Amino acid sequence: MRSDGATIDGATIDAPLVRALLSEQFPAWAALPLRPVDEGGNDHRMFRLGDALSVRLPSAPGYVPQVEKEQSWLPRLAATVPLPIPTVVGAGRASARFSAPWSVYGWLEGEPAWSAAIDDPERFAADLARFLVALRGADTAGAPAPGPHSAFRGGPLEHWDDEMRDLLLRVEGSERDGAAGIWRDALAAPHTGPTTWFHGDVSTHNLLVRDGELSAVIDFGCSGVGDTACDTVIVWTHLHGAARGVYRRELEVDDATWARGRGWAIWKALIMLDSRWPAQVALARRVLERLLDER
Template sequence: MSVVVDENLVRKLIAAQFPRWAGRAIERWPSGGTVNAMFRLGDDMAVRLPLTKGGAKDVALEQKWLPRIAPRLPTPIPEVLGAGAPADGYPWPWSVYRWLPGENPRPEALGSPVPLAEDLTEFVLAMRRIPAAQAPALAHRGGPLATLDAETRSAIERLRAIPEENVDCDAVLALWDEALRAPVWEKAPVWLHADLMPGNLLVDGDRLSAVIDFGCMGVGDPACDLFPAWNLLPSSGREVFRETLSVDDATWNRARARTLSQALIALPYYRKTNEAMAGNARHVIRAVLDEVR
């Protein structure tokens, strides 16, 4: 099920549930995301509404955990200012957040990637230090690579049938098979953002200014939070990221394969509907293959 979400709906929801904010300007905010609609509310707030039932569960997760983890992190994250309820034909919970300024980083536009890599390292390490007691487990995103095997192989075969994408399917399949033989994570699970895509990062110049969209967060294999090594950072930043995180070979191989898997699945799915997602998928595939060649 999907619903139409526009300024008029947001205006009615705000007026009924948060009348103190009624009358503020409401403007849809352009985003490459596919799960939520985002609106500016005045100058200092944002309204975020799920577009599908699958995205609605993330609302409760953020409302519960963001206030708990925010004091432990060095980087600003979304602050929930209001918890909205279903109404006016809109069927799911939603949230009002404090607005976080910044821009999404673009791999091709990074001026000084090393400071950004250092900031990302600090954030990832701080997430790992959060006590994992009672945290939600991530079976799919934070579990063994084998849980992604069928979907990844299916995506590779879909890409074989799209020659204009020019993906070396034999090379990515060989890399995937090799990664499946890497040792699994057998230590205690750690806290993960679990979706560190460029669209979920905000920068001010060359520095990380905020991390957003924690709808996938939970505990699992730390390899899952190494995505920026390939979806954002060039080789110089990637080396700093790995070194300062002290990533062993097995974890690095799992992380690279997870990032590649996400890209392989995203490219055939989004190539005609979401250029931001498809473009980053192409970037990841190139970055991964360049690293191993």
Template sequence: MPVRPIEPGGVDHRSFRLGEDLLIRIPSAPGYVPQVAKEQAWLPVLGPRLPLPIPRVVGGGEPSDRISFPWSLYGWIDGETAMTAPIDDEVRFAEELAAFLVALRCIDATDGPGPGLHCAYRGAPVSQWDDEVHAFLPRIGDARERARAAAIWRDAVSEPDRSAPVWFHGDVARANLLVREGRLSAVIDFGCAGVGDPACDTVMAWTAFSGASRRAFVHVYDVDDATWARGRGWALWKALIQLDSPDQGSVDLARRTLAALFEEGASGGLRGTA
């Protein structure tokens, strides 16, 4: 069957379409290898319990002279990523994404993989990035905005997760959401999924949504204020990293994320954001 690279090819993994009905997913570096066995073991468990399609494991391959790492074979899912696909109703899109994440975190997490290298430590306390955040804060040139960011971070690290560990996706972004006919149709790339604190899954509130769509996401996702505070920390950490990216698109996203975080503070809280 013909093999065709998928563009954009991804960061953690490289993906190729095999024929019309299959997808090959290969780690791009040794650090992403642990994700292969995790996805192969857990995606068949999670898939039947979720309201939208996720990657379906068909098989896998061993390292060889041509491919250095173990790899996976999935069923092909039609759709265009939400980075480029038109979305008919952003509010409905936000509600359906939040409902998917709620369904995910409600799945029995017994024996699920806790935070570690396999998920880039998503689901662990956000305070793990404390040194990085303080080192990166000077990337915000405006002194008042830098002070706002520091306050957001202080709030994030002062709100520990006291709830039972739950399933999280770990990399909720428009690049990992598929759209068909204007609606959310599938969620892909579970390489950073695991069991722990779901605060990392809140970041779309600031990276992708605004106004009514943000309020809709917040309402349906329905977690406590402490989780939202930790989520702001995750969003801030990622934005500070992206500010130094050579890719202008990543820099622009970082600036929009920071603006959303600062706007929220000025408007009196997440649920009151205009």
């Protein structure tokens, strides 16, 4: 596969390759212990480097633009948000060994929220919402609009309308009617306000927890400046009980944004219904049930 001149096969990204890249470009770190991170994500491969660093490489050509975006924008966003985000400490360049840019980050301690014990879910929801509100306030001058780099998160839902017609065939009867209605409502509530920063992938894999509290937000690969409705989806995927109401209140977005958020959520749920992973199918069923119960 090729994109922007890069040829990348994620299956070949391993510790020996990373060690060679470090020796070539950052020799001071090349002798540090190196091990893969199991929960490093799908779009990138991650390795822990010593105790204080990590190395992150795009796993396919389509993810290459995310690297330079993070290298450019994370330092600027860090001053705006109330929680730690990844810090770029080394910008690796494309070379004969690896034909794309890559990054060395400071290591952020914490356990992904999907597996962590959260002491106060309502506080967790409030802290997350306040982080996203602060992110929306970051300077947008020259920032990236939605596009392939963000998997079109932050853009108009119409981009997925053709695909959605096929996805709706994965459910039947009242479920299909309800899902189609949610999608119609989302398309009927277009984004008309100012464009602001969005994270684009607010999932429990990208939220770190320490001592029972939200401690950091990671993976800004799908971020950009556009419509923040995509950042509402966690209210259906992972928040429960009173925490859902706290998140809705603290996020401070209008009804049209929530309608588009339901569109994003139903689109993603229908995709996951066909997953080969039983846990994802179960999550998709829960999200679908929640969305349909709200109608």
